[in-house]
Amino acid sequence: MNLSRRTFIGAGAALAALSSSPLLASARLDTLRPLAPRRDGALPGAGQVVEAQLHAKVRPTDLFGRGELPLWTYHDDILPVIRVPQGGRVRAHFKNDLPEHTSIHWHGIRLPNHMDGVPYVTQQPVEPGEAYVYDFEVPDTGLFPFHSHCNTVEQLGRGLAGALVVTGDETRTYDADLMCVIKDWRLNANGEFLDFMEDKGASRGGTFGTHRSVNFETVPTLEAPAGGDVRLRLMSIDNSRVNQVGLEGQVDVALIATDGQAIAPTSFKVWRLGSAMRIDLCVRMPKAGETVKIYDYFAPEPVLLATIKATGPGLKRGDFDPAPLYAPTIQEPDLTNAIFKRVEFSATAAATPNVIAMPGGEELNLADALCLNDKTFWAMNKQTWPEDGHERMPAPILTLKKDRTYVFELVNATPHMHPIHIHGHTFLYLKSNKRSLPKHFTDTVLLKPKERIHVAFKADNPGDWMFHCHIIEHAETGMMSILRVA
Numbered sequence: 001m002n003l004s005r006r007t008f009i010g011a012g013a014a015l016a017a018l019s020s021s022p023l024l025a026s027a028r029l030d031t032l033r034p035l036a037p038r039r040d041g042a043l044p045g046a047g048q049v050v051e052a053q054l055h056a057k058v059r060p061t062d063l064f065g066r067g068e069l070p071l072w073t074y075h076d077d078i079l080p081v082i083r084v085p086q087g088g089r090v091r092a093h094f095k096n097d098l099p100e101h102t103s104i105h106w107h108g109i110r111l112p113n114h115m116d117g118v119p120y121v122t123q124q125p126v127e128p129g130e131a132y133v134y135d136f137e138v139p140d141t142g143l144f145p146f147h148s149h150c151n152t153v154e155q156l157g158r159g160l161a162g163a164l165v166v167t168g169d170e171t172r173t174y175d176a177d178l179m180c181v182i183k184d185w186r187l188n189a190n191g192e193f194l195d196f197m198e199d200k201g202a203s204r205g206g207t208f209g210t211h212r213s214v215n216f217e218t219v220p221t222l223e224a225p226a227g228g229d230v231r232l233r234l235m236s237i238d239n240s241r242v243n244q245v246g247l248e249g250q251v252d253v254a255l256i257a258t259d260g261q262a263i264a265p266t267s268f269k270v271w272r273l274g275s276a277m278r279i280d281l282c283v284r285m286p287k288a289g290e291t292v293k294i295y296d297y298f299a300p301e302p303v304l305l306a307t308i309k310a311t312g313p314g315l316k317r318g319d320f321d322p323a324p325l326y327a328p329t330i331q332e333p334d335l336t337n338a339i340f341k342r343v344e345f346s347a348t349a350a351a352t353p354n355v356i357a358m359p360g361g362e363e364l365n366l367a368d369a370l371c372l373n374d375k376t377f378w379a380m381n382k383q384t385w386p387e388d389g390h391e392r393m394p395a396p397i398l399t400l401k402k403d404r405t406y407v408f409e410l411v412n413a414t415p416h417m418h419p420i421h422i423h424g425h426t427f428l429y430l431k432s433n434k435r436s437l438p439k440h441f442t443d444t445v446l447l448k449p450k451e452r453i454h455v456a457f458k459a460d461n462p463g464d465w466m467f468h469c470h471i472i473e474h475a476e477t478g479m480m481s482i483l484r485v486a
């Protein structure tokens with residue numbers, strides 16, 4: 001296990017420091033190669049086990065030079081990174097010493113239901129003082145966040161998260177591999193935590209942070225070899241904000257993966273990165289001493305998130321030719337005979353108390369006040385997650401036939417953005433009524449206001465799976481549901 005924050009922040013690379021007004025980087029990608037075919041035979045990590053120790057507790061930390069913040073983290077390396085080769089197993093020995101119960105959800109990993117880390121749905125909560133072992137194989141390469149799935153507004157708001165990197169997708173080693181984990185913090189003028197959620201934000205676009213960070217630092221400067229090709233992994237673990245990330249300058253850059261899953265290298269300008277979403281870029285670094293700047297272009301004034309400085313003697317890499325990754329292990333779903341379902345995301349006025357009946361006749365275990373919020377602002381197909389006090393899980397929003405392929409039409413009936421996340425499966429993005437994006441695999445699909453997106457997936461992983469908006473406060477106020485695959 002690699003838990004060094006140094007390694008995490010890495011040694012890396014970058015681009016053009018041009019002017020004070022950030023010019024979007026452009027890509028000149030007329031002659032790129034397609035994805036490398038899926039690898040044959042055994043996966044690189046087959047038979048390997050990576051042991052990780054994750055100990056959740058309060059770790060007061062002075063993150064921004066404004067005094068100690070009572071962070072909740074999984075490790076003394078406050079943003080832990082677990083690296084495991086594809087096909088290997090993660091065995092995470094988890095101990096909870098937080099003041100309240102929690103669990104760990106491994107976002108985007110196609111794992112068995114009982115390892116999915118959702119309290120009451122896939123496991124009982126891990127109470128203070130208790131331990132739990134997560135043990136699962138990683139079928140797909142890429143970058144995945146892990147975080148709690150209960151009172152996540154506060155737990156993630158206090159920093160409780162980590163990164164899982166599944167290696168083994170590279171056909172050519174990059175000159176550097178950098179990660180930028182984007183997260184805002186809710187701090188007052190004294191540098192103390194503000195309330196993690198307000199009704200005003202929760203019922204609209206979100207309760208945004210007041211202090212931006214990358215890798216839990218304020219506008220960090222990373223480094224990468226001058227002239228080199230850098231793999232830049234960008235991931236949001238913010239509760240709410242959607243960043244529109246782009247790079248400044250006359251730099252060659254290609255998009256090579258979405259939510260960890262490879263795509264044929266394609267032109268990149270900006271990408272909207274909602275909570276838990278990831279992209280991988282291949283960036284050609286400029287001359288030594290120059291920089292590449294990463295911005296959020298969503299705001300009226302672009303916000304600088306991080307800088308990558310080009311260092312060293314300068315590599316000679318020839319024309320920009322980003323190496324394609326191996327094709328995703330996951331098969332493209334066969335749309336012949338796919339079953340069509342429409343899922344509408346909307347605002348709501350009232351909660352819908354439903355009881356979940358299990359196949360055996362019993363009812364699914366009780367939720368509690370920590371996992372539910374007492375407000376309901378949102379619904380999926382007119383159904384909300386029950387309000388606090390209803391004490392029961394809702395019935396599944398849909399019951400899917402195992403091994404059938406589904407096309408979901410995700411309909412945003414609100415004027416706000418919603419990054420929609422499915423557990424245990426990975427969507428293939430097909431089309432949108434508003435945008436033209438390349439076909440790509442994704443576990444978290446960003447719906448723009450009034451957008452309709454079609455996604456497809458094979459319901460091949462049995463169990464009750466969460467299906468929800470990843471703006472955490474939207475999920476916790478109703479935009480959360482269960483998909484049953486049986």
Ligand SMILES: [Cu+2]
Pocket residue numbers: 417418419469470471474475479
């Ligand atoms: Cu939402």
